[in-house]
Amino acid sequence: MPLNTTTAPPFLTVLVRGLLAGLIAGLLAGTFAYVAGEPHVEAAIAIEEAASHAEPASGGHQHDEALVTRSGQRGGLFLATGLFGAAMGGLLATAYVLLARRRRTDDDGRSGLLLAGAALLGAVIVPFLKYPANPPAVGDPATIDQRTVTYLLMVVLGLVAVWAGSLGYRSVGAQAPLWQRVAAAVGGFLLVTVVSYVVLPSFQEVPTDFPATLLWNFRLASLGTQVVLWTGIGLLFAALMHHDRRRRAAAALPST
C-alpha cells in the first residue's frame, strides 16, 4: 500500500473541507443557474404578471417587488446557492466522518465521490422525477404547504431508496458475480422508489396555457443547477481531502 493513512483527520478539519467545497460548488451552481435558468425565470414572471393583471381579484403569489427588486433577486440567487451549497457540503462531510468507521477502502476521494453521487441520486433525481421544479406562475398557492411536506418526504424517501440499494448490494455475498450484486442494488432502490411514487400524492398545477417549452427549459436548467452543485461538492471535497491526506502522510514520515 503506497499511502498509508496516518490518523484519521479530526471532524472539524473534514467539516471545514466540506463547507468550503460546498460554498465553491454552490457559487458554481449559481453561475450555471444565472446563465441557464434566469432567462426562463424572467419569462415565467412576465407570464405571471400578465396573468395577475388580467385577474387582479385573485391574490396569487406575492412577489413583493417593493421588498426586493428583480435585480436583487437575481443577485440573491448566488447567496441562496452559496449558502445552500455550504450546508450540503457540511452535511456531506458529516456523513463522510460517520461512515468512516465502516469504510473498507482507504481511499478518501472515492467515498466522498460516492456520497455525493448518492445524494444527487437520492435527494435530487428521485424527488425531481416525482415533483419536478416549477417556475414562477406554475403552482397553486393553496397547496404550497402540502407540496412542501411531500417534497421533503420525497427527499427523505429518495435517500432511503439509495440506502436500500446499497443494502441490497451488500446483502449479496462478495463472491457473487457483480451483476447479481448490482441487480440486488437496483431491486432495493426501485422497490422503495416505486412504492414512494405510488403512495405520495401528485399535483397537476401547470396552467393549460403555460408554454411547454418554457417549462421544459426551466426544469432542465433547475436539474442542471443541482447536478453542477453535487458534482462540484463531490469533486472539490475529494480533491481537498486528497490534498490533506498527502500532506499528513508527508508529515508522518519525518526522516525515514
Next chain:
Amino acid sequence: MSSSTSSQPLVNPAGTTRLLWTVLATVVALTLLAYLVAFDQGAVSRSGMYLHELMHDGRHLLGVPCH
C-alpha cells in the same frame, strides 16, 4: 493490509461522546441553514420576508416548491 491503523486506542468513550455531540450540533445548524434558504418565510430569520424574497430565484432553480 500493512501496519498502521493508528497508535491511539480506537475506542475512547469520552472522545466519542463529545464527537457525537459536535456532530449532532453540526447537523442541526446545517439543516437550519438549508431551511433558511429553502423554506423560511421570516419565522426563523426574523427578517420578515426580506431573505425569503432575496433568495427567491435560488429556491425556484434549486427545485424547491416556492408558491
